[in-house]
Amino acid sequence: MAFNRLLTIMDELREQCPWDRKQTLDSLRHLTIEETYELSDAILNKDMVDIRKELGDVQLHLIFYAKIASETGDFDIADVLNGECDKLISRHPHIYGDINGQRVVADTEEQVKANWEQLKLKEGNKSVFGGVPTSLPALVKAMRIQEKARGAGFDWDEKEQVWEKVEEEMQEFKAEFNIDTLEQAIDTQRAEGEFGDLLFSLVNYARFIDINPETALERTNKKFIKRFQYIEEQARANGKALSDMTLAEMDVYWNQAKTV
Structure with a gap:
């Protein structure tokens, strides 16, 4: 009932409101990003009233995109929702069925993630990083890259190994930055590279101890x-x-x- 009400209001606004009528996929993009960050703030503040409000704003944007696409005949909100349902079912064979007659086992979160990445590759992704947006902020991107690599089986075994890597990168950054010999010229580009390696290793360690570095x-x-x-x-x-x-x-x- 509530969802259909929102769809009806979207139809009316698109037809009658000059501002809503003018919007395009491109013009909405930066507004959607802003709304997503507002939802993020509400979640960090644990403000349930604001979370409810911001979820509504994000939902409106999703419907708005689908409405615009329906006007060009590309797809509508039903296509979006059915597509998502189909994807969820196909990505959860341990719940909804076997693959090629073989039972898929996923009793742990890590098994689910590994299966998910393998299924995405079978669907046509050429790389496990294919689903990582290029425009993600670097810190978030580092975390997602590492999660994707782990899903493909490329990861450390123990957190102690990761911490050793953090200490190694710290020493390499310190050596490049000439911290003890400030009278020497600093190679800024090389120092930046070592600092990036250090940050990446810290993000990796945070992941191992269940800390979200962005949060x-x-x-x-x-x-x-x-x-x-x-x-x-x-x-x-x-x-x-x-x-x-x-x-x-x-x-x-x-x-x-x-x-x-």
Whole structure:
């Protein structure tokens, strides 16, 4: 009932509203990205009211894309939903049936992921990385690349091995950055490459200990913003400008912010 109501409203808006009538797949794209990030913020804040609202906004965008495609005769929302149902059934043979008469076993999450990647290759993907969007933020992309590689059986066995790799990359970055001999010229390009390797290895270790690096970094971003804004508030309350304060003075407020 609610879904059909939304479809009807979408039809009416597309026909009667100048703004909705003007939209295209391209014009909606950046708005969809924004809505997705707003949903992400609501999830991080564990704000169920906002999550419900943002889910509605994202759902509207999905219906909007399907509506535009239906006008050109390419597909409609029923095609989208049926296609997704078919894909889910075919990607879960351990639930919905065998493959070529053979029973597929997937008793663990890792087995499910491995089967999923193998099925995608059989469907025509030339690489296990075929489903990783090129425009993903680098940190998220690193995590997805590593998950895809693991699904194909290419991964470390133990987290201790991964940590050894982190320490190895740290030493290589330190050597390239000439941290102990700052008078020497730094090869920025090589240092950047080693720093990238270090970040990639840290993302890998985070995956092994069930930490989402994107979530972890975003929580740290929010924590930093909150503490810095406390400094700004306290400075204003004492009639000071940040530009006139010393680092030692700001550190006092920073340490206070940790206890607030």
